[in-house]
Amino acid sequence: MANPSILILPGDGIGPEVMAEVRKIIDWFGAKRGLNFDVSEDLIGGAAYDAHGVPLTDEALAKAQAVDAVLLGAVGGPKYDNLDFALKPERGLLRIRKEMDLFSNLRPAQCFDALADFSSLKRDVVAGLDIMIVRELTSGVYFGEPRGIFTEGNERVGINTQRYTESEIARVARSAFELAKRRNNKVCSMEKANVMESGILWREVVQKVHDEEYPEVELSHMYADAGAMQLCRWPKQFDVIVTDNLFGDILSDCAAMLTGSLGMLPSASLGAPMANGRPKALYEPVHGSAPDIAGQGKANPIACILSFAMALRYSFDQGTEADRLEGAIEAVLASGLRTADLMGPEGGKPVSTSEMGDAVVKAL
Amino acid sequence: MANPSILILPGDGIGPEVMAEVRKIIDWFGAKRGLNFDVSEDLIGGAAYDAHGVPLTDEALAKAQAVDAVLLGAVGGPKYDNLDFALKPERGLLRIRKEMDLFSNLRPAQCFDALADFSSLKRDVVAGLDIMIVRELTSGVYFGEPRGIFTEGNERVGINTQRYTESEIARVARSAFELAKRRNNKVCSMEKANVMESGILWREVVQKVHDEEYPEVELSHMYADAGAMQLCRWPKQFDVIVTDNLFGDILSDCAAMLTGSLGMLPSASLGAPMANGRPKALYEPVHGSAPDIAGQGKANPIACILSFAMALRYSFDQGTEADRLEGAIEAVLASGLRTADLMGPEGGKPVSTSEMGDAVVKAL
Ligand SMILES: CC(C)[C@H](C(=O)O)[C@@H](O)C(=O)O
Ligand SMILES: CC(C)[C@H](C(=O)O)[C@@H](O)C(=O)O
Numbered sequence: 133m134a135n136p137s138i139l140i141l142p143g144d145g146i147g148p149e150v151m152a153e154v155r156k157i158i159d160w161f162g163a164k165r166g167l168n169f170d171v172s173e174d175l176i177g178g179a180a181y182d183a184h185g186v187p188l189t190d191e192a193l194a195k196a197q198a199v200d201a202v203l204l205g206a207v208g209g210p211k212y213d214n215l216d217f218a219l220k221p222e223r224g225l226l227r228i229r230k231e232m233d234l235f236s237n238l239r240p241a242q243c244f245d246a247l248a249d250f251s252s253l254k255r256d257v258v259a260g261l262d263i264m265i266v267r268e269l270t271s272g273v274y275f276g277e278p279r280g281i282f283t284e285g286n287e288r289v290g291i292n293t294q295r296y297t298e299s300e301i302a303r304v305a306r307s308a309f310e311l312a313k314r315r316n317n318k319v320c321s322m323e324k325a326n327v328m329e330s331g332i333l334w335r336e337v338v339q340k341v342h343d344e345e346y347p348e349v350e351l352s353h354m355y356a357d358a359g360a361m362q363l364c365r366w367p368k369q370f371d372v373i374v375t376d377n378l379f380g381d382i383l384s385d386c387a388a389m390l391t392g393s394l395g396m397l398p399s400a401s402l403g404a405p406m407a408n409g410r411p412k413a414l415y416e417p418v419h420g421s422a423p424d425i426a427g428q429g430k431a432n433p434i435a436c437i438l439s440f441a442m443a444l445r446y447s448f449d450q451g452t453e454a455d456r457l458e459g460a461i462e463a464v465l466a467s468g469l470r471t472a473d474l475m476g477p478e479g480g481k482p483v484s485t486s487e488m489g490d491a492v493v494k495a496l
Numbered sequence: 497m498a499n500p501s502i503l504i505l506p507g508d509g510i511g512p513e514v515m516a517e518v519r520k521i522i523d524w525f526g527a528k529r530g531l532n533f534d535v536s537e538d539l540i541g542g543a544a545y546d547a548h549g550v551p552l553t554d555e556a557l558a559k560a561q562a563v564d565a566v567l568l569g570a571v572g573g574p575k576y577d578n579l580d581f582a583l584k585p586e587r588g589l590l591r592i593r594k595e596m597d598l599f600s601n602l603r604p605a606q607c608f609d610a611l612a613d614f615s616s617l618k619r620d621v622v623a624g625l626d627i628m629i630v631r632e633l634t635s636g637v638y639f640g641e642p643r644g645i646f647t648e649g650n651e652r653v654g655i656n657t658q659r660y661t662e663s664e665i666a667r668v669a670r671s672a673f674e675l676a677k678r679r680n681n682k683v684c685s686m687e688k689a690n691v692m693e694s695g696i697l698w699r700e701v702v703q704k705v706h707d708e709e710y711p712e713v714e715l716s717h718m719y720a721d722a723g724a725m726q727l728c729r730w731p732k733q734f735d736v737i738v739t740d741n742l743f744g745d746i747l748s749d750c751a752a753m754l755t756g757s758l759g760m761l762p763s764a765s766l767g768a769p770m771a772n773g774r775p776k777a778l779y780e781p782v783h784g785s786a787p788d789i790a791g792q793g794k795a796n797p798i799a800c801i802l803s804f805a806m807a808l809r810y811s812f813d814q815g816t817e818a819d820r821l822e823g824a825i826e827a828v829l830a831s832g833l834r835t836a837d838l839m840g841p842e843g844g845k846p847v848s849t850s851e852m853g854d855a856v857v858k859a860l
Contacts, residue, residue, distance in 0.1 A: 254617070293658070329656060360753070389728045389729050
């Protein structure tokens, strides 16, 4: 049987640096665990624009569609701020999500014990926190038409459209319920059904999928503003949160920051099963391209490495190997190694991006 | 000259209880400071639905349009959950905001020193926090057309429309810059210009109003997801934040919760100047109707009393009297009186809603 295939899209800013460390991990799994991958690489974001004048070429997209999993670094940077909307680095990311139909974005918000003191929240509020935000990723106001800036009378008006069909809501709800079954069996769905009709439909469909297919999972509903409050107040009340594209963008970033472990958080974006049974999948760290520290060996590669661990788990059915990799990272942290973003008052041994990657390989 | 006029809309849940305490304060200002108001009262929300079958009658709206300031308690409750969208308590609130054209919603997020330990955030992150969120309140996805649940092929689709004109953005931007001039001279504008064209127009117009009319104010722009992160990480970096209706709903609730002082936070919703020079205005606490504790004398009336202090300041040009009222509240807190929501580990003297109101009157 052919090796499973991976396409690496390092992107911009610190993307290439952190991805170089993931390469070391992939190589280790090949050499030591007989887990060989066919790895190819291409451009996305500003890097693609610089080379080809577009933030994602059709060729790169075709490759992404053909592989078993895509690993992405990060996109964006001030250099591209004044580009046309359609040419911005972010459009490459949004296009690949949309064209691969990666509707279910899994964003774990986990607090690593060694890092709990980094949180702006009190230790007892975040220590041991482990929640999963499932964000709808291919619809809603990110993609709805009509959209644009139009002229009306003597002024301009900016328009975007929030749009959700029943089937779009149902499939991401299913994905949240499935996850909850393997976790603590609780889903909280968030919208603004008190203000938006799209939220009314969202609530109704999530409830229906629950009642008909997952009655054994505990389901609650919350308005998104109250949800933001509750996340900040006592995040441990949640297990799985399911919400739309825009609310998910904000709430998952908020939750990620609460953990104090931003440089540590991976994400998975999953679509429908392919012919081989694997879901279409793209894995990327939650952090951005951090142009201010790019190229200085300061970036923390752990979020990107943990994204590869998610790939092992969700794309390659290698849960045990994923556990092994996550265990290695915990060991490295416990031994006190710290990239710049993890240097707190209690100190630690400062290491560069590549030293951190090497340490993880060694711990493996 | 006629007395300035106030319309009180107590609404639902704890609304009537907390408003009864505000009445005592209003009476005190009449008796002791010669500040007399013509006070009338009407229904909104579920209370209006129960009496009239609609969440806001045309008569109540006409009264609101005619007075100098509206004081509102809170709307909503589980009893009304299954009403038609158009009849829900919230529609009464949205209608009055829209018809009075109260485009600028001022939501201070302040941390009261006596309560800093209530925050889930570390004391040094929130102690002394004083930021102001200016939320656009009469446009955006809350009101844009088309909206509704439609049938497409063999399924339904929920649609809402985000819509902002240049003049809608410009007027709320002006209101934020004006506030900043009286504060720390800094405005941060938040949108998702990397994803939404309405955000691109938002950013452009805010920048233009700044450059042409307020070049002396420091202006920055942030994506709303990054803004949520930064609010949770280090909220003191902000002075005034200006953002749209939906982002403002979420970000201001998030900021409010961070302060630990949710039962203490007032808000003002301001429109254009009326013939007498006063802005159209509605004042309401940030907290909701809290149906679970309604009618038990447990509610904290301070947010509602502080909303009246905002009315003194923004509608009646009585800044000194507003300071006096705020000072009285600080004194009461410092003396250790606490409603149930404020009872923390260090204790305090438990008081009921009306005892708290009486104590504020006494401190005045
Ligand atoms: C870069 C941007 C387009 C993107 C988004 O808004 O989805 C990012 O914030 C994210 O959450 O992955
Ligand atoms: C009650 C609801 C309609 C309202 C809103 O979403 O604006 C509330 O959350 C608020 O922030 O005032």
